[in-house]
Amino acid sequence: MASVEKDVVIIGGGPAGMAASIWCSDLGLSNIVLERDDSTGGQLKKIFQPVRNYPGIREIDSRKLADEFAEQAKALGGDLRIDSSAASIDPEALRVELASGEWIKAKAVVLATGVRRRRLDLHGETELSGLLESGAKQAAETTNARVVVVGGGDAAFENALILAKFASEVTLVHHSSHFRARAEFLEPVRQNPKVKIIENAVVTDLFGSDGKLQAVGLEDPSGVQRIETDFLLVRTGVMPNSELVEGIVTRDAKGYVIIDANCETSAPMIFAIGDVAAPSAPTIATAVGHAAISTKVIRSRISRT
Ligand SMILES: Cc1cc2nc3c(=O)[nH]c(=O)nc-3n(C[C@H](O)[C@H](O)[C@H](O)COP(=O)(O)OP(=O)(O)OC[C@H]3O[C@@H](n4cnc5c(N)ncnc54)[C@H](O)[C@@H]3O)c2cc1C
The missing domain is CATH 3.50.50.60 (FAD/NAD(P)-binding domain)
Structure with missing residues (x-):
């Protein structure tokens, strides 16, 4: 299967992942964003009220904000791949394998996989209409x-x-x-x-x-x-999309990834940003802030090697 090498592989194309791509490109780091859905944006595609609390923008439709993130990331040279689900991570080799069998080798992995709604997990939940x-x-x-x-x-x-x-x-x-x-x-x-x-x-x-x-x-x-x-x-809350790093990084009792002040996980050069690592403040601003922190740290580590 084909392989790609980048400085940074970013898993998840929500606000955190797209902001990480923007920051990587700005800092001169080659990067690829893997998004499993058929479009980027993450939860921004599910907000039906205008966003009024993202600093610097008084009010914006969340889908428009998602488009702005994606356009900026692409314009700066980020490689955004939709319909690309990350299936596994090799923490030693820093390799991410896609569901398609293709793999990406990187110097750092950024997990930006967000959260999903809890389900009841009852028979019929996915099959029944209504x-x-x-x-x-x-x-x-x-x-x-x-x-x-x-x-x-x-x-x-x-x-x-x-x-x-x-x-x-x-x-x-x-x-x-x-x-x-x-x-x-x-x-x-x-x-x-x-x-x-x-x-x-x-x-x-x-x-x-x-x-x-x-x-x-x-x-x-x-x-x-x-x-x-x-x-x-x-509407029983959300749970983190962190199964991908089960057994690889430390998670809390609810499955949220535990990170340090650099947004780094317990596995060296594997970072986690946004909602998947932010149970107490799941916001667009947190996602974007985490993206800036993690990529600045990655840049300084890569400069030293
Ligand atoms: C109804 C609603 C209203 C909200 N209102 C506000 C608001 O007013 N202000 C505010 O700041 N925040 C608001 N939020 C929260 C905000 O949307 C989130 O904090 C933000 O989207 C988190 O970004 P993220 O990138 O961390 O995660 P997400 O947006 O969850 O994106 C994660 C992405 O990762 C992808 N992914 C997951 N696993 C894989 C995999 N294995 N391979 C590839 N891709 C994968 C997912 O498909 C998804 O696209 C709201 C959320 C909702 C649902």
Whole structure:
């Protein structure tokens, strides 16, 4: 299989990966960005409200911001590869193998693989229709229908409010009686007559007929129950895309990669940046900051060799 040699191989084409490419090129480091999706941008492709907290830009559509990142990276000489999933890393040789079998040899590896939404991991979750990807985008599809939302944070509550504008009824299911959602979402949901909250309950089953979701099974301290529904939206938080470095670098109990002040992992010359290493501040600004730190450190290390 073909091989490529670069100073830096960057895994993930979200804000962190694209910023790393921009900084590498600016510092004279040849670089390649591997993105498994069919476009770069990462989570920026999933934000439906304008971004208003990225310093220097008062307000921007997140897809436009993603395009700006990509165009700047390409203009500076970065090699952005879409549909290119990194399958494994050889930490000794600093080689990254792609799912296609091609491999990239580098002097440093930057992991910028971000996070993904948690799933319920129940039978039918990927096969049945009626599983919503986005409450905001698909709300109109739920007109006069029944919806179950699972989760207890901002995303679950905000989506329950959006969906209640269209659906006939929304049932919000949470595994505890403590909700992480901010008061600005919590109170309106509690007062919305169309939303029913079920606390201390876990979704245990998805029931369908002819490939279409029909009901969810719940288990709570008093027993089991079945809620008839047409749609289900799961908003139970995110988990890091760090399986690629399992057994190679140190991760915390939730799988986030542990990094030092240089954004370096426990494996020499393997760096981790952005959400995959930032459980406490998963933001575009953190991703971009990590990118600057890691690439400056890589530049100084490579200069010395
Ligand atoms: C609804 C929503 C609203 C948000 N609002 C804001 C906001 O207002 N302000 C703000 O600062 N932040 C916001 N964020 C958070 C922000 O989007 C993230 O912090 C940021 O995208 C993190 O960038 P990243 O590059 O670390 O990860 P991601 O954006 O998750 O990108 C990671 C990329 O890596 C790719 N990847 C994963 N594994 C592999 C592999 N093995 N091979 C190749 N590619 C791989 C993924 O496909 C993905 O494209 C929001 C997020 C969401 C979901």
